[in-house]
Amino acid sequence: xxxxxxxxxxxxxxxxxxGPVYWLLVTALTPxxxxxxxxxxxxxxxxxxxxxANLADNPALARYLTNSVIVASLTAVLTxxxxxxxxxxxxxxxxxxxxxxxxxxxxxxxxPQALLLITLYLIFSASGLLNTYLALILSFTTFTLxxxxxxxxxxxxxxxxxxxxxxxxxxxxxxxxxxxxLLPVSLPGLIATGLFAFIRGWNDFIFALTLAGPEKQxxxxxxxxTYLGEFQAxxxxxxxxxxxxxxxxxxxxxxxxxxxxxxxxxxxxKG
Amino acid sequence: MIRGRALSNGTFGFLLTLPAxxxxxxxxxxxxxxxxSTSLFKQSLVLPGRSFAxxxxxxxxxxxxxxxxxRNTVVFAGAGTVAPFLIGFALALALNNRxxxxxxxxxxxxxxxxxxxxxxxxTWLWIFNANYGLLNGVLVRLGLIASPVSWxxxxxxxxxxxxxxxxxxxxxxxxxxxxxxxxxxxxVLHEAAQMDGAxxxxxxxxxxxxxxxxxxxxxxxxxxIWNFQHFDTIYVLTGGGPAGAxxxxxxxxxxxxxxxFDLGQAGALGALWMVLLSVMxxxxxxxxxx
Numbered sequence: 001x002x003x004x005x006x007x008x009x010x011x012x013x014x015x016x017x018x019g020p021v022y023w024l025l026v027t028a029l030t031p032x033x034x035x036x037x038x039x040x041x042x043x044x045x046x047x048x049x050x051x052x053a054n055l056a057d058n059p060a061l062a063r064y065l066t067n068s069v070i071v072a073s074l075t076a077v078l079t080x081x082x083x084x085x086x087x088x089x090x091x092x093x094x095x096x097x098x099x100x101x102x103x104x105x106x107x108x109x110x111x112p113q114a115l116l117l118i119t120l121y122l123i124f125s126a127s128g129l130l131n132t133y134l135a136l137i138l139s140f141t142t143f144t145l146x147x148x149x150x151x152x153x154x155x156x157x158x159x160x161x162x163x164x165x166x167x168x169x170x171x172x173x174x175x176x177x178x179x180x181x182l183l184p185v186s187l188p189g190l191i192a193t194g195l196f197a198f199i200r201g202w203n204d205f206i207f208a209l210t211l212a213g214p215e216k217q218x219x220x221x222x223x224x225x226t227y228l229g230e231f232q233a234x235x236x237x238x239x240x241x242x243x244x245x246x247x248x249x250x251x252x253x254x255x256x257x258x259x260x261x262x263x264x265x266x267x268x269x270k271g
Numbered sequence: 272m273i274r275g276r277a278l279s280n281g282t283f284g285f286l287l288t289l290p291a292x293x294x295x296x297x298x299x300x301x302x303x304x305x306x307x308s309t310s311l312f313k314q315s316l317v318l319p320g321r322s323f324a325x326x327x328x329x330x331x332x333x334x335x336x337x338x339x340x341x342r343n344t345v346v347f348a349g350a351g352t353v354a355p356f357l358i359g360f361a362l363a364l365a366l367n368n369r370x371x372x373x374x375x376x377x378x379x380x381x382x383x384x385x386x387x388x389x390x391x392x393x394t395w396l397w398i399f400n401a402n403y404g405l406l407n408g409v410l411v412r413l414g415l416i417a418s419p420v421s422w423x424x425x426x427x428x429x430x431x432x433x434x435x436x437x438x439x440x441x442x443x444x445x446x447x448x449x450x451x452x453x454x455x456x457x458x459v460l461h462e463a464a465q466m467d468g469a470x471x472x473x474x475x476x477x478x479x480x481x482x483x484x485x486x487x488x489x490x491x492x493x494x495x496i497w498n499f500q501h502f503d504t505i506y507v508l509t510g511g512g513p514a515g516a517x518x519x520x521x522x523x524x525x526x527x528x529x530x531x532f533d534l535g536q537a538g539a540l541g542a543l544w545m546v547l548l549s550v551m552x553x554x555x556x557x558x559x560x561x
Contacts, residue, residue, distance in 0.1 A: 003473075009365040010376070013358055013442075017380055020394050020439065023405050028396065038419065039408035094286025101288060103556070108299045110552045112500040114524040115541035118534055119305030121316070142298035145291060162278065174283050197327040203387040205503045210529060220389040227393075235397050242393050246386040253385045257378060266379055 005253065028052070029240040035236050051240040061241065063215070064222030068245075071133055071218055072201035073210075075140040079148050079197035080190050082141065087152035088178060092161065109146045117210050124211055131213045140201040148193045156182065195252045202249055219245050243246030304446070307545065309538035328539035336523060336540055341547075344519040346430060347437070347505070348498035354438040356491060359445030364475075366446070367453045377450065384443035392507035394472040395436035399423050399508075426516035429509050433517050437504050445490055452486035485558075492555040501546055520544040 027035060028051055030044035055061055090102055120139065121130070129135045159182060167177040183190065202218075209221035217225070223245065227238040311327050314321035362380065366373055383391065398405045401421040410416045422432045456479055464474045480487075502521040504512065511518035511526060518526070524544065528537035 006365040009361050013365075013380075013551060016358070016439065017292070017383060017443075020398060021382060023398060024390075024394050032408035036403055038403055039412050040403055040405055082290045082294065086288040089284045089287035093280060095281030095284050099286070099392050101292070105291065105295060107552060107556075108295055110496055110500075110548065110555075111299060111303055112520045112521060112524070112541065114500070114502055114528075114542060115306045115538075115545060116299060116302040117306075118309060118537055118541070120529045121529075123297075123302065124307070138294065139298055142294045145294065146373070149291070199385075205387075205389050205507075205524070210525075220387055223393070224389060228507070235400070236405070238393055239397065242386075242390040246390050249385055249387060250382070253381070254378070257381075 014185075024069045024239050024242060028234050029257075030236060030244055032236065036233075051236040052244075054234075054237045055241055055244065058226070059086075060222065060226060064217060064219045064226075067133070067216055067222075068202055068218040071140070072198045073135045073146065074133065074137050074195040077202035078137060079144050080143045080194045082184065083145055083148040083152050083193060084143070084186075084190065085178075086155055087149045088182060090149065091153045091156035092164065105149060106146050109143060113143070113206055117206065121210060130211060131216050135211045135217060136204075136208055136216070136218070137201075139207045140204055141197070144200040148195040148197055151196065152186070152189055152193050155186045159185055192256055195256050198247050198255075199252050201244075276331060303545075306538055307542050309534045310542045311538075312535050314534040314538075316528060316534055321535075324535055328535040329543075332536055332539045332543070336527075336536075337543060339424055339519055340518055340523045340540070343430070343515075343517060344499060344544075347434060347501070347517070347519050348495055350434045351437045351498045351501075352491060352494045354434065355442035355445050355494065358442040359490075360440065360449055362442070362446045363449035363453055366450060377447070377493055380446060381443045383439050384441065387505035388440070391436060391440045392504050394421070395432065395439070395504075396508055399432050423509055426513055429513055429516050432506050433508050436508060437501065440504065441494060441498075445494065448486060448490050449483065452483045456482040475516065488558040489555070492551065492558055496548065496551050496555060499551065500544075536550065 026042075026044060029047045029049075030041070031046060031048045031050070034041050034044050066133070074106070086105075090098065124132075124135045125132045163185070164177050164181055167181045168174070203220065204218070204222040205224075208218040212218070212221075214222075223238070223241055227234055227241070273455045282307040311323075311324060311326075313324040313327070366377055399422040401407065401419055401424060404419070404422075406422065407416070407419040420428065460478050460482075463475055464478050469477065470535065500521050501519070502525065505517055505519060505522055505561045506525070511522040520540065522535050524541045527533050527540060531537075
């Protein structure tokens with residue numbers, strides 16, 4: 001491609017990619033009288049923060065936000081713990097069934113969640129876990145694990161075996177070799193994995209919609225219930241809420257970008 | 272550790288995977304088998320008990336639900352893969368090799384993919400809004416339509432709208448994957464081909480594409496598989512409507528189970544869905560192994 005065609009391509013796709021982002025941003029900052037008119041103004045006559053103020057006045061949204069923070073954080077912690085042991089096993093041990101196990105875990109993300117939810121709902125209902133954080137945390141963690149195990153395995157593969165062997169020779173047990181040597185040297189990988197799990201838990205819609213009622217629901221189903229039900233025409237408020245929900249994810253992603261892109265590529269290609 | 276007797280290395284290695292194995296068994300494999308087996312029973316979500324129904328659910332689902340849902344899913348998954356692939360590929364080619372500010376641009380383009388799925392839906396719900404929407408506003412101003420169109424309210428345009436929204440959310444991921452692939456194409460090959468007099472298009476066909484074959488296959492198949500089970504965008508944008516025009520397998524199974532409370536029919540529809548998905552996953556594993 002010549003430089004000109006490249007620039008035109010980037011510009012055209014840029015309009016498609018950033019046009020909606022611009023509209024999201026502008027609507028959230030536009031006073032109601034400018035929003036509800038046709039054809040719409042492409043830029044507001046004045047900027048207002050009233051829609052963000054409306055969010056703060058809604059106690060249900062504060063509850064959804066709290067739920068999201070709790071559930072996504074605990075998902076991150078549990079995911080890091082489980083995927084660290086699993087990734088270490090896949091990276092440094094050879095045993096029968098290892099390859100099948102790796103493929104089974106990778107394949108599990110291909111099973112349709114709407115189908116699994118039929119039985120999951122019944123199980124959680126029977127065990128009294130419906131409408132609890134635990135139901136959400138366990139579900140999010142399981143579906144985040146495959147990619148996290150793959151990401152961490154990539155990190156552990158770069159830790160030299162000699163380092164771990166040396167620790168064992170010095171009398172450290174298998175487990176303390178993990179906790180004292182492997183995990184500290186892999187800290188950036190663990191943080192990246194945790195951040196990724198947090199984002200997945202934060203973004204999830206279908207599990208939180210189905211397994212949690214209004215008291216335990218996270219922001220995504222909470223916003224759907226609030227703005228596509230109760231306040232149907234509050235578009236600027238919804239756009240402001242959308243920006244607020246997106247903010248932590250965007251920040252997390254900026255930090256994560258380097259690891260995530262590498263993890264995605266290796267996870268998809270090796271899988 | 273067990274006292275007096277060190278575990279052999281392999282056993283210890285396997286034990287490390289136990290937490291993950293337990294989670295997967297409880298949250299994925301048992302529910303999968305459980306959900307598939309409900310297809311053989313008459314069972315309600317809200318009433319206790321169930322009775323064996325043989326293949327009645329399959330008979331009902333095949334006669335009343337399956338074919339339109341299959342058509343919608345294929346259209347959504349197909350178009351929702353081709354469109355973002357073409358856009359992502361074009362963008363990857365444009366962003367490959369030294370464009371000023373490439374890293375920043377690449378990061379910024381990821382925004383639609385990074386944000387929560389429901390935000391993608393909210394954004395497009397507002398753009399497609401019949402009364403105050405941006406799309407109607409722009410098209411009316413340009414004189415392309417005479418009066419506002421209810422994009423999400425008409426069966427003909429609702430599917431198109433859903434595909435546009437999903438394309439917006441997917442193309443960045445495809446761009447990143449292909450960009451990573453493009454960077455593995457040795458510059459020497461391009462230079463040699465150029466010296467032999469090959470133009471841009473011939474170099475693309477004979478140097479770039481053969482190098483990308485593996486990653487292109489993986490990307491297309493993964494996107495197809497994900498779209499085949501996609502739920503969020505469709506459910507929030509249209510709820511499967513109007514008149515079932517955007518009801519894909521994910522929406523149909525969800526609605527049948529959690530709005531219609533009929534777990535038998537949901538299981539039967541889900542079982543048929545699962546068969547189709549398995550075929551795609553097998554093909555994917557074959558391609559990815561190469």
